[in-house]
Amino acid sequence: MSRLALGTMTFGVETPEADAHAQLDAFVEAGGTLIDTADVYGDGASERILGRWLADRRHDHVLVATKGRFAPPPGSRGASRRSLVRSLDASLDRLGVDAVDVYFVHGWDEDTPVEETLDALSAEARKGKLHSIGWSNVTGWQLARIMTTARLGGYVVPTVVQPQYNLLDRSIEVEVLPCALEEGLAITPWSPLGGGWLTGKYARDERPTGATRLGEDPDRGVEAYDTRNTEATWRVLEVVSAVAKRHDRTMAQVAVAWLLSRPGVASVLLGARTPVQLSDVLASTSLSLTEADLAALGQASAPGLPAYPYGMLEAFSAMTVWDHLGTAGDTAG
Structure with a gap:
């Protein structure tokens, strides 16, 4: 998989299809191979847009990852066998493919035994509908339970974990990251820019407005303005800005380059509204941060x-x- 992956959560919601296809073209032209989507993104719109692009371009080297768990069909629930089998089939239909390269369970399901989830995914792997599996949004003990159950039960063993990870939220370093390193899991972090905060576009004393994620919804998710507008955030942003100026780069490129330097990180998910935004962060792989840069960023964000x-x-x-x-x-x- 490529060091940068293209996340498609905005496709069909914030990004129209023409712009989405332009992003996909630019990503592949830059050497990108891993494209990440989910059944809940745009209520299936993201998968459909990606599917039409795949049918038109026929990129055999592209790796496609999708997810199931949060949008079970009627009569199904969470990560149950019934839910995942039906969700996977629906995703394959929208994508127009026979199999996906990675199928993520989008989060822990406290109502379904992990043995049932793993058994269902193992059966789908034997049918050739998926090539490998992963989990997203889990705690350290949950990840350890998944891996131990898979290995001891003879189920297909996950190869990837996908958590939130960035300079403003390093909480996975307590349990999830050590577990992933111990198990040899690839880490593909989402939200590398902290919902846009690490680009430097938000102000300390001015609530965001206009055509940005927080401008349209200041209370949006983990990056909500009132949640992230803290002294700790501004300390990190000050250092990111200083490093960016030293290298004549953007703050976004510094944030992604830092994440690429972290142990276990195999590929960073980039999410952009426009081709211009994507072009900026694609340049992150050419930025080499110095030991002094990494130390300053690490100290500020610890x-x-x-x-x-x-x-x-x-x-x-x-x-x-x-x-x-x-x-x-x-x-x-």
Whole structure:
């Protein structure tokens, strides 16, 4: 898969089909191979737009990923066997393909045993409808449960995990990232620009207006204006801006280049409304951040660890357990 992937959540919603096809053409011309969509994007519109592009262009080297879980057909639910089988078939029909390269479960389903989900996906893999599977939006313990169940149960083993990850939200580094590294999972982060915040287009004292995601809906999702308009955010943006100026690059390119430098990150999902926005972030792969750049960005964005158990475990890495506890044999505390 290419180091940058094209996310298509805007297709058919914020991005008309002609612009979507222009983005796809530009992405492939730049060497991109992984295109990511989902059944819920535009209520299927994104998959249909991508499907018409695939039928017209016939790019055999393109990898297509889609997702199921949040838009189950009537009579189905979540990540159940009934839901995923019907959702996958519907996605294949909209995409106009016989199989997808990666099929993501779009989130944990507390109502369905993970064994049922994995068994259903394994059966679909044996039928040739999907080539590999992944999970999106899970906690560390959920990811560990998925991987252990898959390996011990003889099911198809996930190869990819897709979390939110960017300079404004590094929370996956506590549990999800270590689990993914331990399991050898590829990480394909979404929201590398923090919903547009890391481009520098929002102001501290002025609520966004106009044709931007937050201009149209300031309360939108995890990047909501009032949620992200914090001193911590502005500290990060100040450093991103300074690094961008040193390299004569955009803040968006710096944010994506930082993410590409992180361990385990295989491909970063880019989401753009217009071909111009896409062109900017595609240039991220040619930006080499210095050790000083990475240190400054890391320090500014470091979320810190809860004192327990993570701070305690961090202390253990610098000394033996017995040194920390005191006298050998004293296991209290």
